[in-house]
Each structure stands twice: as C-alpha cells, then as structure tokens.
Amino acid sequence: GQQLNQSPQSMFIQEGEDVSMNCTSSSIFNTWLWYKQDPGEGPVLLIALYKAGELTSNGRLTAQFGITRKDSFLNISASIPSDVGIYFCAGQLAGSARQLTFGSGTQLTVLP
Amino acid sequence: EAGVAQSPRYKIIEKRQSVAFWCNPISGHATLYWYQQILGQGPKLLIQFQNNGVVDDSQLPKDRFSAERLKGVDSTLKIQPAKLEDSAVYLCASSFTGLSSYNEQFFGPGTRLTVL
Numbered sequence: 001g002q003q004l005n006q007s008p009q010s011m012f013i014q015e016g017e018d019v020s021m022n023c024t025s026s027s028i029f030n031t032w033l034w035y036k037q038d039p040g041e042g043p044v045l046l047i048a049l050y051k052a053g054e055l056t057s058n059g060r061l062t063a064q065f066g067i068t069r070k071d072s073f074l075n076i077s078a079s080i081p082s083d084v085g086i087y088f089c090a091g092q093l094a095g096s097a098r099q100l101t102f103g104s105g106t107q108l109t110v111l112p
Numbered sequence: 113e114a115g116v117a118q119s120p121r122y123k124i125i126e127k128r129q130s131v132a133f134w135c136n137p138i139s140g141h142a143t144l145y146w147y148q149q150i151l152g153q154g155p156k157l158l159i160q161f162q163n164n165g166v167v168d169d170s171q172l173p174k175d176r177f178s179a180e181r182l183k184g185v186d187s188t189l190k191i192q193p194a195k196l197e198d199s200a201v202y203l204c205a206s207s208f209t210g211l212s213s214y215n216e217q218f219f220g221p222g223t224r225l226t227v228l
Binding site: 006040102 | 116152153154155156157160168203205216217219220221222
C-alpha cells in the first residue's frame, strides 16, 4: 500500500520553542491533513490542505501543502505543555473514495 | 453534539478466542470507517462503509475479520479467531457525505485489544 514517511519520529523541546515536522511520499496526494492524538483518544483534525502550495494556519499551527503534492510540513510556534501528543500526517489520493493514508506519527514532548 | 461512540474501551482475550467491537457514528454521518492502529504506527484503514454498503475492504483480513453495518447506522467489527498480532487499538470514524473533495472524519476513542 501507499506509504507516508513522517519525521522526526520523536521530539523533545523546551516550552516556548518552535517545532517543525514533515511528511513525504512517493505518491501524489490531492489532500493533506494533520491530526493530533492524545493518549486514550482518537485523532483530532488540526489542519486540512487542499491545493498544492497552500499555506494554512490554525492559531499557533501552520501547515503547507508541497508544490510537488508529495509532501507537507507542520510548524508549531511558541510551544506550550498542552501541545504534547502524537502528530500524524495523512494524505488522500485522487480517486480514493476519501480514504486516508496515515504517517507513522511524531511524538512531541514539551519540557517546562 | 455527541461524538463517535465505541465500546468496549478495553478488551483482553487469549489467542484463538473471538471478540467484537461496536461503533455508533455521529448522527447523520453516512460514511463509517474502521481502522487498526498498532502501537507506534498510524491508523490503517480496514473497511469503509457508505450507509450499509461496503466501499472498500481491501485491507481487511477476511479470513478472520468481519464487519457489518446492517441498518446503515451503527457497526460491529469481529475478529474470529484472534492472533497475537491483532493486539492494537481499533478506531471507528465517521464522516458526512457531501460534495466536497474531503469530508472530515471524526474519530471515536478506540477499543484497545490485547491478545495474550
């Protein structure tokens, strides 16, 4: 099946620092999504991207849909303790009946 | 608005036993998904329903997994018999079926299955 390569696998940062994570694929996606998953919960959508080159913000979060349609990144600015969790990218292939392929996740730890 | 409900939240069984998970999607959501999330990995789609019909079950291990959504609302996923490698969190998600290219999937809290 399709694979998304997500990096880094884990990050340890100080509160207040910015953080960046990204996803790449060998396939072209027509939608890129970023989710956050807290322990014992299902993933929650943070940002959705629909067009190549699109840059979208949601509060302290900013994500971009790569020009080649094969990659995306997520930035979190001025991290706070509640940013702790696992962040997943997900992509939707053209003509895939809205099915998503998920990356393997980035575990974020924010140190006080 | 109530979210996606799943039960049980946790289940521990021995290999070769059977287990069933239940999901009730958000009211009005025609599309329902079951995902398997193995520890340290992202969710993997097992099956997608549109109302009571199967859209895609290409990644469902049909020799042991089955799922149904008889009335187009709630759904059951069954594993019979379970193997050790089935230990995972089983997530249910639902989405409204509209005209846009992507309709947000809302996830339930999942059922954590441990097979001993």
